[in-house]
Amino acid sequence: MRQCFDVIIIGAGIAGCATALALRQQLSHLSILLLERRKNTPQSFRIGETLPPQAMALLQQLDLLAQFRLRGDVVSLGNRSAWGSSQLSENLFLYSCYGHGWHIDRASFDNWMAQQAERAGATILHDTTVTGIPVYERQHWHLGVTQNDHAARNIEAPIVVDASGMSVFFSRSRNINVVAQDKLIAIFRYYQTDDTSAADNGGDGYTLVESCSYGWWYSAGLPHGRRVIALMTDSDLARTENLLQEAIWRDALLSTQHTCTRFAHAEPLTSLHIKPAHSQQLERSCGQGWYAVGMQPRLLIRCHR
Numbered sequence: 357m358r359q360c361f362d363v364i365i366i367g368a369g370i371a372g373c374a375t376a377l378a379l380r381q382q383l384s385h386l387s388i389l390l391l392e393r394r395k396n397t398p399q400s401f402r403i404g405e406t407l408p409p410q411a412m413a414l415l416q417q418l419d420l421l422a423q424f425r426l427r428g429d430v431v432s433l434g435n436r437s438a439w440g441s442s443q444l445s446e447n448l449f450l451y452s453c454y455g456h457g458w459h460i461d462r463a464s465f466d467n468w469m470a471q472q473a474e475r476a477g478a479t480i481l482h483d484t485t486v487t488g489i490p491v492y493e494r495q496h497w498h499l500g501v502t503q504n505d506h507a508a509r510n511i512e513a514p515i516v517v518d519a520s521g522m523s524v525f526f527s528r529s530r531n532i533n534v535v536a537q538d539k540l541i542a543i544f545r546y547y548q549t550d551d552t553s554a555a556d557n558g559g560d561g562y563t564l565v566e567s568c569s570y571g572w573w574y575s576a577g578l579p580h581g582r583r584v585i586a587l588m589t590d591s592d593l594a595r596t597e598n599l600l601q602e603a604i605w606r607d608a609l610l611s612t613q614h615t616c617t618r619f620a621h622a623e624p625l626t627s628l629h630i631k632p633a634h635s636q637q638l639e640r641s642c643g644q645g646w647y648a649v650g651m652q653p654r655l656l657i658r659c660h661r
């Protein structure tokens with residue numbers, strides 16, 4: 357395989373793939389390599405399933421909107437929230453200039469974005485982790501990569517894009533400060549309902565948010581009759597309140613007024629998962645021959661039962 361590319365993108369998540377698509381759209385001669393540490397095998401679940409209406413404009417810019425509409429995701433009509441009161445208020449996407457949003461199967465959406473990037477001419481290497489400290493020499497970045505657990509080798513490009521999500525691998529290795537702004541985590545679980553028909557529309561088609569004393573509950577319907585429910589709270593509160601324990605998490609869910617009713621006829625599909633969901637900011641997001649894009653927590657840890 358060749359060693360030198362015009363652009364190397366670290367991470368083939370949505371930010372990395374969208375960057376590759378946008379670059380190829382503007383400069384179709386560029387050779388673009390995406391390095392992705394995940395294996396190229398379908399994942400069952402990934403959190404982050406609501407595409408707000410504004411995302412339609414981005415898909416259109418990337419010339420993906422028509423194809424996206426063929427995927428069969430479920431329509432998201434808006435948000436309902438009970439915030440600091442039991443009263444539900446509604447934010448209808450009908451009033452947005454982009455129309456409704458979507459509830460997607462996030463794992464399948466990420467795969468689809470990777471396929472679009474490849475179709476546009478980018479190369480993706482899966483099961484490939486960028487390791488070590490990148491070196492800038494003779495106007496090229498030299499990256500050490502390990503593929504399928506084989507010995508590290510070097511790949512180079514004049515431009516590197518750090519799209520490695522919450523790990524911000526490249527930026528950290530350049531000693532760029534990453535400022536965490538809160539301690540938010542998501543403790544979540546997937547459910548299955550009987551209704552797998554296309555008309556199911558993700559339950560009622562709304563994202564529901566309900567506040568509680570240690571944060572808020574988030575829930576949404578997904579394609580194929582699935583539901584996701586997440587408790588968003590601070591990591592220290594989760595520890596002191598034992599919210600990582602399944603029985604305590606479930607009791608807390610049952611004490612909600614609105615959220616628990618959405619899952620009355622649903623069966624748990626997975627155990628509890630926890631994922632960092634805090635906001636963080638890079639002190640600098642570009643430098644000589646590098647840019648950082650996107651953002652995402654990187655850990656997925658199984659909770660105690």
Ligand SMILES: Cc1cc2nc3c(=O)[nH]c(=O)nc-3n(C[C@H](O)[C@H](O)[C@H](O)COP(=O)(O)OP(=O)(O)OC[C@H]3O[C@@H](n4cnc5c(N)ncnc54)[C@H](O)[C@@H]3O)c2cc1C
Nearest residue numbers: 367369370371393404405406485486520521542650651652
């Ligand atoms: C609980 C939760 C709920 C969310 N819900 C929503 C939602 O409903 N709607 C929404 O729009 N957004 C949501 N988000 C945010 C959204 O998921 C992220 O903003 C988005 O995933 C960021 O994409 P990304 O490509 O920057 O990062 P990622 O999707 O994390 O992609 C980064 C990729 O880089 C790879 N990588 C990292 N390090 C290396 C390395 N050294 N070598 C090779 N590869 C590497 C990783 O494997 C990963 O695939 C949610 C986030 C959380 C935490």
